[in-house]
Amino acid sequence: MTTPSRRDLANAIRFLAIDAVQAANSGHPGMPMGMADIAEVLWNDYLRHNPGNPGWFNRDRFVLSNGHGSMLQYALLHLSGYDLSIEELRNFRQLDSKTPGHPENFMTPGIETTTGPLGQGFANAVGMALAEKLLAQRFNRPGFDVVDNRTWVFMGDGCLMEGISHEAASLAGTWGLGKLVAFWDDNRISIDGNTDGWFTDDTPMRFEAYGWQVIRKVDGHDPVEIRRAIETAIASSDKPTLICCRTTIGFGSPAKAGKESSHGAPLGKDEVTATREALGWPHAPFEIPQAIGDAWRANDAGREREEQWNRLFDAYAVQHPQQAAELSRRARGELPESFAAAADAYIAKLQAEGPVVASRKASQMALEAYAPLLPELIGGSADLAHSNLTLWKGSKSVAGDDPDANYIHYGVREFAMTAISNGLGLHECFIPYDATFLVFSDYARNAVRMSALMGAHAIHVYTHDSIGLGEDGPTHQPVEHLASLRYIPHNDVWRPCDAVESAVAWRAAIERNDGPSCLVFSRQNLPHQPRDAAQVAAIARGGYVLLDKGARDGDATPDVILIATGSEVGLATQAADVLAGEGVNVRVVSMPSTDVFDRQDKAYRESVLPNAVRKRVAIEAGVTDFWRKYVGLDGAVIGIDSFGASAPAEKLFPHFGFSVDKVVAAAKAL
Numbered sequence: 001m002t003t004p005s006r007r008d009l010a011n012a013i014r015f016l017a018i019d020a021v022q023a024a025n026s027g028h029p030g031m032p033m034g035m036a037d038i039a040e041v042l043w044n045d046y047l048r049h050n051p052g053n054p055g056w057f058n059r060d061r062f063v064l065s066n067g068h069g070s071m072l073q074y075a076l077l078h079l080s081g082y083d084l085s086i087e088e089l090r091n092f093r094q095l096d097s098k099t100p101g102h103p104e105n106f107m108t109p110g111i112e113t114t115t116g117p118l119g120q121g122f123a124n125a126v127g128m129a130l131a132e133k134l135l136a137q138r139f140n141r142p143g144f145d146v147v148d149n150r151t152w153v154f155m156g157d158g159c160l161m162e163g164i165s166h167e168a169a170s171l172a173g174t175w176g177l178g179k180l181v182a183f184w185d186d187n188r189i190s191i192d193g194n195t196d197g198w199f200t201d202d203t204p205m206r207f208e209a210y211g212w213q214v215i216r217k218v219d220g221h222d223p224v225e226i227r228r229a230i231e232t233a234i235a236s237s238d239k240p241t242l243i244c245c246r247t248t249i250g251f252g253s254p255a256k257a258g259k260e261s262s263h264g265a266p267l268g269k270d271e272v273t274a275t276r277e278a279l280g281w282p283h284a285p286f287e288i289p290q291a292i293g294d295a296w297r298a299n300d301a302g303r304e305r306e307e308q309w310n311r312l313f314d315a316y317a318v319q320h321p322q323q324a325a326e327l328s329r330r331a332r333g334e335l336p337e338s339f340a341a342a343a344d345a346y347i348a349k350l351q352a353e354g355p356v357v358a359s360r361k362a363s364q365m366a367l368e369a370y371a372p373l374l375p376e377l378i379g380g381s382a383d384l385a386h387s388n389l390t391l392w393k394g395s396k397s398v399a400g401d402d403p404d405a406n407y408i409h410y411g412v413r414e415f416a417m418t419a420i421s422n423g424l425g426l427h428e429c430f431i432p433y434d435a436t437f438l439v440f441s442d443y444a445r446n447a448v449r450m451s452a453l454m455g456a457h458a459i460h461v462y463t464h465d466s467i468g469l470g471e472d473g474p475t476h477q478p479v480e481h482l483a484s485l486r487y488i489p490h491n492d493v494w495r496p497c498d499a500v501e502s503a504v505a506w507r508a509a510i511e512r513n514d515g516p517s518c519l520v521f522s523r524q525n526l527p528h529q530p531r532d533a534a535q536v537a538a539i540a541r542g543g544y545v546l547l548d549k550g551a552r553d554g555d556a557t558p559d560v561i562l563i564a565t566g567s568e569v570g571l572a573t574q575a576a577d578v579l580a581g582e583g584v585n586v587r588v589v590s591m592p593s594t595d596v597f598d599r600q601d602k603a604y605r606e607s608v609l610p611n612a613v614r615k616r617v618a619i620e621a622g623v624t625d626f627w628r629k630y631v632g633l634d635g636a637v638i639g640i641d642s643f644g645a646s647a648p649a650e651k652l653f654p655h656f657g658f659s660v661d662k663v664v665a666a667a668k669a670l
Contacts, residue, residue, distance in 0.1 A: 004292045006223045009044065010036040011281050012079055012292050014252060017071035018275065019285040020092035022266045027093060027101065030249040030262035031069030035154060035185050038245055041226045042152060043076050050302030051081035054109045057331050057428060058309050060149045061112050061128045065121030066156035066185065067102040068264070073111070074099045079296040082110045086286055105426065105454055113426050114454045117446055119162030120419045122182065125153040126168045127423020129180035130398065131430055138403045139327050144316040150179040157195055160184065160203060167416030172240045173211025175398060180240040181233045187249040193260045204244055213239040220245030252279040330376050330429040333513055339373050343507045347500060351536050354528035355499045359521040359566070360463040362502035364389035370506060378424060379433035380408030382417050388435035388463045414440050418447035418460065425456040431510060435461035438478040438520055441485065451516035452491040459509045463521045465495065466621035467656060468567055473646030483626035485518050486594055494593045495520040497569035498528050501592045504539040524649050527570045542596030543589055543608055549576050550585030558587035560667045561609065563630055564619040565591050568658065572619050575663035615670040619663060636666040
């Protein structure tokens, strides 16, 4: 074979996608066929990466926001030399393969983020680009650009229809993310057909209004035009760039090119044959001619790139040893050596002092204690900083060029905020937190779910956690939200009862490096709970015995167990006093995190909730069904299975049955 043309190299992508989708009898061939030419130019001429080390620190990040076209990325990874064999491509969409239906960062080498829910990959990419910008501000020195990588994102019409794209694009423009380049696959086709009936936005003008550089009317099948657009994008240092690529979905298919029929279904055997003839690709399924395979691999100088960067970093470490050591520590995901001891001391101090504060205030106190020790901690709020109490004395806005910038004013953009946090958490060197009212976690829920699915180290802070917020009424009073968040697999939800539990929850979220945590805090003040050192240590196990109280000396077996979280723990201890005074042996279990408690060994769980004691009452200002797993069908749950009401909090709690008398009566009834 003669030297392969650019079209030959792009056709290798196309036919790996066509063949994999055909073999699986499911998938989305149209987008890979349409974006193959763009991908070939980007990956062969511009993307700085090392297939031999997918985790190279200074690599460019590539995000496929229109993740249904996953075979585009799998083909690129295989052709470029990543550890993704042709057999894995043959097993596309099959159980336990490294090529699932949508890209999953924990399954496939070279995948930066899990995508599929449209628009979220774009927002993740904004977070990654922000991370690069902030790290460069913090660590780069004259002659030593040790942080110097770009974030490239592919996205389709569907991504741009999603509201999250508006939120994320607006922030990217505001922050001047000059190393973010987005390719819009402007093919005017979605699942329902031609988008003229439902997507008539002036997208270029929209992005220009957001402060982006926009490159219009690029022929997405002309490598010369694609290169010219990318060069223009690279030349911009103060604005993100949108490259508008006119493409044909299903490019090369005689019968299905430009039609929705190529979007989400195999081409079919006859059409695959016709497409091979139309594009001059006589090779068998999954066969890549050696000349084409060699051309792809030869164009990847990843090892040389990384070695060159390593030499730069070694010289940087000689000139700037402290900065190099800090950057290396953060890149490894290690906390400062001093953090554990400082956290222990702070928690012990809180227990001794016993502050009576709202847990949202306790959250801010924890930030004041921990954040000065953690330069990697970065966070913000969705226009509720003074309600969520996410600002601390060292907060510095990312909107400028401060090398120590660590605070993000997200505006009223809960969904993009959470997805951007995911991007920050997936990028090395940051532990992000974001915040809003608990009831507005609904706006962000799918991004929280993606946090858990991906294992992103992100901390989601939610305040105003119940009817306790009072007069704002049922629109702002969360009822089902705690249970809903707990039902997300791999998502740790903490609802602490006082300042001490709040500090432990923050510490647990910071130290957890394999997934997200949701920290849920009150608006109203909460009483401090007495504890000994063993009880303080047990908080980190998610649930523990806070109080054993009764009239029968020497009998440690409780007659009844009261289980509570957050503001209702104080109610449980008051009820325990009454019950003990009436001769009942009562145990109060504080359960700040059911997720963490459920992961404890059986012996520990039995020590807290003895199986022999079936008389149990759960108390939480939320829906009741969740607690049946702990109290059984015969136990009692004091909760709220209706919406709230507008009134002062001190009126609402007894109105909805949260009173000492109600708890005592429920216990006695058992």
